[in-house]
Amino acid sequence: MKQTLSIRKYLLIGSLIFGMLFGAGNLIFPVHLGQMAGAYWLAATGGFLFSGVLLPLMAILAISITRAKGIYDLARPNGHWYALLFLILVHATLGPLFATPRTATVPYTIGFASHIPANLNWVGLLIYSAIFFGLVYYFSSKETSITTIIGKVLNPLFLLMLLAIFLLAAISPLGKASTTTITAAYQHAAWTNGFLQGYNTMDALAALAFGVTVITAIRSFKLKNDRQVAIATAKGGAVGIIGIALIYIGLIYLGATSLHHFTMAENGGITLAQIAHFYLGTFGDALLATLATVGCLTTAMGLVVAFAQDFHKRFPKVSYQRFLLFNCGLSFVVANLGLNRIITWSTPVLMFLYPLAITLIILGIASPLFNNDRLVYRLTTGLTLIPAFFDMVNNLPAILRATAPAQWLINLASHFLPFFNLGFGWLTFGIAGFGLGLAGHFLLNRQASTAPTMQGERD
Known part of the structure; x- marks a missing residue:
């Protein structure tokens, strides 16, 4: 009812x-x-x-x-x-x-x-x-x-x-x-x-x-x-x-x-x-x-x-x-x-988690398009993880951000990640992962649907 x-x-x-x-x-x-x-x-x-x-x-x-x-x-x-x-x-x-x-x-x-x-x-x-x-x-x-x-x-x-x-x-x-x-x-x-x-x-x-x-x-x-x-x-x-x-x-x-x-x-x-x-x-x-x-x-x-x-x-x-x-x-x-310490230390964590959350939300909404295929999820998430890590490093508290390893990572990301300086380094990687995942999903489905026909022709 x-x-x-x-x-x-x-x-x-x-x-x-x-x-x-x-x-x-x-x-x-x-x-x-x-x-x-x-x-x-x-x-x-x-x-x-x-x-x-x-x-x-x-x-x-x-x-x-x-x-x-x-x-x-x-x-x-x-x-x-x-x-x-x-x-x-x-x-x-x-x-x-x-x-x-x-x-x-x-x-x-x-x-x-x-x-x-x-x-x-x-x-x-x-x-x-x-x-x-x-x-x-x-x-x-x-x-x-x-x-x-x-x-x-x-x-x-x-x-x-x-x-x-x-x-x-x-x-x-x-x-x-x-x-x-x-x-x-x-x-x-x-x-x-x-x-x-x-x-x-x-x-x-x-x-x-x-x-x-x-x-x-x-x-x-x-x-x-x-x-x-x-x-x-x-x-x-x-x-x-x-x-x-x-x-x-x-x-x-x-x-x-x-x-x-x-x-x-x-x-x-x-x-x-x-x-x-x-x-x-x-x-x-x-x-x-x-x-x-x-x-x-x-x-x-x-x-x-x-x-x-x-x-x-x-x-x-x-x-x-x-x-x-x-x-x-x-x-x-x-x-x-204290409030200031909480805000300072939460920022790098949020810069890491938010790109992963955003892509997960989009994947959930779009999931009927690709039948919740794990391939799409994993490619999108895997590629998003990379720039999300660099975004986290870029927003570390000043004492950690100033260290040599952190500066090396930030300089590397600035040269190779589009939109990194705007805080959107994850965007192109997430889109690329989603596109590759969809392409892989439809390609594998197409191969699976044509396989029985090809087998019948050989028989």
Whole structure:
């Protein structure tokens, strides 16, 4: 029997996806992008929306088309060990090493750090992150409660607070974005730099990881047919991600116009705090602290649940609760290293993982064209791995990038990899691998179809 979901349930799914994707990086990176792009904010926005919005939507569509239940299933055509390693790397990045700790350090940095003496900030972060991850663990302990908690309670509260800041900025603008300063990097490559800034949100990786969480929530609506689950995932994903796109545009514009009143900041969190204080004073500081905490709390819940679900599925001898506790505990430890260190060390990892994720997403969407042939997957992924490694080296922290081996590799890539200096060294290799894979697939299929005819002629 055909079952369909109501509009209300599609909105709830969209709200679930929105709440899990929109958090720490989604608040600070668009604003900082606006400041860097200045008058070219629209071009930079185009690139940012491509990697920060379109790619996550494509990831959800890839999961829908392949009917995968997560990262492992989507990467499985590349082989068991590749799929398992990719799963571990993505979840380590989204989990306790980078993204999940960032969900605590970002709201603390932009909402609380400036009100605490500098020499006591480590104590403040320690207390804040302990409470933060305690709440994350408590709310995430029961898998079935995540849809209600994120979709019905926290998201509306978060959206109302963010809308208040946007309304005030619309009534009394900070200035015209078209007359603001453009940094050197964005004068000639605004779109490509905006695209690369979208990596920092980690949303394409998160969309792959949240596949299992979204499908679990959708199945709770009594949809058992795989095709129905896939369609509901795609529709709900579109609702949630379009909402994120609209907020990105507003945040980038705020960042660009803020240059009329504030100087370029080290990160978007500082700028957000300045904007909130400009419009609302001390109340604005409190509003932003609450907004950031609520927004990042929803993202942290989605991250730790997806981590625990996927790892419990792959290693069933360890319970879901233990994986959940491990993630929250390690994230608490890493968070206390500080926001700047987390961002610095996450960049090279993202430059390595994102090209692999992008090609995997495209392969998943295009898989009906070549019947999910492993040859296409392996050639595309194998060739993409090469420039992705060089991109990682090129974005190492300064102390490592300056070493002789790293400089030798960077110079080598600069001479032989097209678009390497723009951060797109993987593009030509990925396209070449995909083209070779398709050619091989159709050639082998043609040979297989003609073989019986030739055998019959000989007989």
